Amino acid sequence: MPALWSFPERRSECCPSCAGVRPFEQPPCADGHEQGECPEWACAGCGHAILLGSAESTRPVRQPVTAAA
Incomplete structure (x- = not known):
């Protein structure tokens, strides 16, 4: 099976589309x-x-709201 990308990062995982364990590769990261x-x-x-x-x-931390005196 030819590689989709020319990177050495490769592992076997269960592919939902192929319904079986297949080699997975990392594409170029954008x-x-x-x-x-x-x-x-x-x-x-x-x-x-x-x-x-x-x-x-990546959500901002919410600050607690206090009632005005």
């Missing part, structure tokens, strides 16, 4: 992650994308 650090992976067979790893929160 989000600025270092090579090998991006959570996006794509099935080398069909291109189905999955996210692996922990999600980072």
